[in-house]
Amino acid sequence: MGVFKRAILSVAALSALSVAALAADTDGSPESMMGLYVRGDIGWSQLEWSGGNDDGVWALGAGIGANLTDQLRTDLRLDYGGSYSIGGGRDMGVTTLTGNLYFDIPTNTMFTPYVGAGLGYGWGSVDGGSDRDGLAMALMAGAGFDMTDNLTLDVGYRFRDVITSGADPREHQLLIGLRYGF
Numbered sequence: 001m002g003v004f005k006r007a008i009l010s011v012a013a014l015s016a017l018s019v020a021a022l023a024a025d026t027d028g029s030p031e032s033m034m035g036l037y038v039r040g041d042i043g044w045s046q047l048e049w050s051g052g053n054d055d056g057v058w059a060l061g062a063g064i065g066a067n068l069t070d071q072l073r074t075d076l077r078l079d080y081g082g083s084y085s086i087g088g089g090r091d092m093g094v095t096t097l098t099g100n101l102y103f104d105i106p107t108n109t110m111f112t113p114y115v116g117a118g119l120g121y122g123w124g125s126v127d128g129g130s131d132r133d134g135l136a137m138a139l140m141a142g143a144g145f146d147m148t149d150n151l152t153l154d155v156g157y158r159f160r161d162v163i164t165s166g167a168d169p170r171e172h173q174l175l176i177g178l179r180y181g182f
Helices: 003-024
Strands: 036-048 055-067 072-087 090-104 111-126 132-146 151-163 170-181
Touching (some): 036 151, 055 170, 090 151
Antiparallel strands (some): 072 090, 111 132, 132 151
């Protein structure tokens, strides 16, 4: 495994450990756990790839995160988009593990728009070899709608790119999901 891959995986592991450390500092009371959340997303992903046909498929994702302040939050997400039909009887699935940072734009209402960016590692698995993996980046924009004190409906757009030595698999995704805060 190359130095670059080790560095990315180390950053991802440290992000996960920092969220776990925040969780360990809680005493179990609702007030001490207010910053932690889990999330799940589903949506539509459109592949844009010069290495084969473009295609659209369902996308899934999950993560764990923490609210750092009233406007800043972070999470570690594992996301899957695929199986894209890329031509020649081949399919490709794209998976990423990213650490993300979001800025929630205060509105003092139940509606909170946000922007965000993420960095991590991605895998583009192609049937019959020629896999594409490398640095993954994501740019997000959307809005959260408070459904209860602990449950937020998240609707957003994400651009995801896995930077490889050849043609980069790029995705445009429309996602809807839930964030549950502790």
